Amino acid sequence: MNQAVLFDRYGAPDALYATDLPVPVPGPGEVVVRYSAIGVNPIDWKILGGDLRAHVSMELPGGRLGVEAAGVVVETGPGVRRFRVGDPVVRHGRPGTYQEYEAVPATQEADELTPWPARFSAEQAAVLPVAAGTAYSALRQVQLHPGERLLVHGASGGVGLAVVQLALLTGAAEVVGTASARHHGLLRRLGATPVEYGDGLLERLAEQGPFDASVDCAGGPQLTATAVSLVNVPGRRVTVADFQAPERGVPFLEHVPLELASTLDLIGHSPFELPVAARFPLAEAGRALALGMRGGLGGKIVLFPGR
Numbered sequence: 364m365n366q367a368v369l370f371d372r373y374g375a376p377d378a379l380y381a382t383d384l385p386v387p388v389p390g391p392g393e394v395v396v397r398y399s400a401i402g403v404n405p406i407d408w409k410i411l412g413g414d415l416r417a418h419v420s421m422e423l424p425g426g427r428l429g430v431e432a433a434g435v436v437v438e439t440g441p442g443v444r445r446f447r448v449g450d451p452v453v454r455h456g457r458p459g460t461y462q463e464y465e466a467v468p469a470t471q472e473a474d475e476l477t478p479w480p481a482r483f484s485a486e487q488a489a490v491l492p493v494a495a496g497t498a499y500s501a502l503r504q505v506q507l508h509p510g511e512r513l514l515v516h517g518a519s520g521g522v523g524l525a526v527v528q529l530a531l532l533t534g535a536a537e538v539v540g541t542a543s544a545r546h547h548g549l550l551r552r553l554g555a556t557p558v559e560y561g562d563g564l565l566e567r568l569a570e571q572g573p574f575d576a577s578v579d580c581a582g583g584p585q586l587t588a589t590a591v592s593l594v595n596v597p598g599r600r601v602t603v604a605d606f607q608a609p610e611r612g613v614p615f616l617e618h619v620p621l622e623l624a625s626t627l628d629l630i631g632h633s634p635f636e637l638p639v640a641a642r643f644p645l646a647e648a649g650r651a652l653a654l655g656m657r658g659g660l661g662g663k664i665v666l667f668p669g670r
């Protein structure tokens with residue numbers, strides 16, 4: 364059977380329930396992937412809460428969350444040449460990974476599957492697409508060059524931790540990241556300069572400036588205002604989190620095509636790791652989302668299928 368977590372109505376994490384579905388059969392151009400690890404992201408609880416109804420189509424009842432996972436191809440449908448049974452893959456994009464088996468379009472153009480590089484463990488591979496992929500697109504958008512200084516808001520979250528690492532990998536001279544004090548040690552270990560958010564943030568950041576570019580991974584008027592004050596050129600600011608920020612001078616993120624493949628090319632064999640702050644069985648996805656919604660984790664949450 365296919366262990367899956369579904370929801371029938373928009374709501375809180377307790378709207379999620381575990382069930383068994385038939386293992387899917389791959390259609391033409393599809394493969395069936397068996398997931399060993401599944402990443403949890405804020406978009407999961409935003410979809411569940413109904414906040415993204417206008418942007419993400421979801422068939423209810425039987426809605427499926429999850430936009431990233433790592434697993435192995437267990438069956439190929441007619442016409443599939445890109446993957447073979449046994450290939451390790453990372454799944455990304457469209458919601459649907461909160462299950463053990465999934466039928467997924469296999470073509471590169473569909474951009475839902477990328478070969479899983481052997482150097483990454485299952486849980487690391489599962490959490491690469493959203494955090495590292497988004498970080499890659501954000502740094503491309505602000506055109507960060509070697510030797511430049513970057514401001515990152517929300518630097519201790521999944522995306523922020525990836526932005527810090529990719530920026531330093533790109534050759535940034537310094538990365539200054541806002542985060543709560545309990546995550547400053549983590550940011551220092553990664554090579555960033557942490558600054559605590561809250562009252563007086565602009566003054567604290569101005570002491571660290573000037574900055575060539577900014578990436579906002581948290582959102583809110585205060586963070587937007589500091590980015591506008593401290594980075595002069597609008598095209599060198601971006602937010603991944605705040606739909607109101609563009610009206611205030613911080614453009615919203617545009618993802619590049621084949622984002623994960625490009626991200627993996629950039630990382631290559633360089634050190635790159637996203638801290639995993641919590642692990643849950645897939646059947647306890649509701650508890651995992653409730654924990655993520657409380658915030659302050661300093662890393663990713665991963666779900667594992669199995670009984």
Ligand SMILES: NC(=O)c1ccc[n+]([C@@H]2O[C@H](COP(=O)([O-])OP(=O)(O)OC[C@H]3O[C@@H](n4cnc5c(N)ncnc54)[C@H](OP(=O)(O)O)[C@@H]3O)[C@@H](O)[C@H]2O)c1
Pocket residue numbers: 404405406493494497516517518519520521522523541542543544546560561580581582583586603604616655658659660661662
């Ligand atoms: N547009 C896209 O394609 C895209 C892709 C990925 C994510 N996102 C969005 O980006 C946001 C971040 O995602 P994530 O996975 O990184 O979430 P996360 O892991 O929950 O991280 C949230 C971050 O926000 C920080 N934060 C909270 N309040 C803050 C404040 N007032 N000032 C500065 N930082 C503050 C947290 O810091 P502390 O924990 O240190 O307090 C933490 O670093 C979410 O809204 C998500 O939906 C968008």
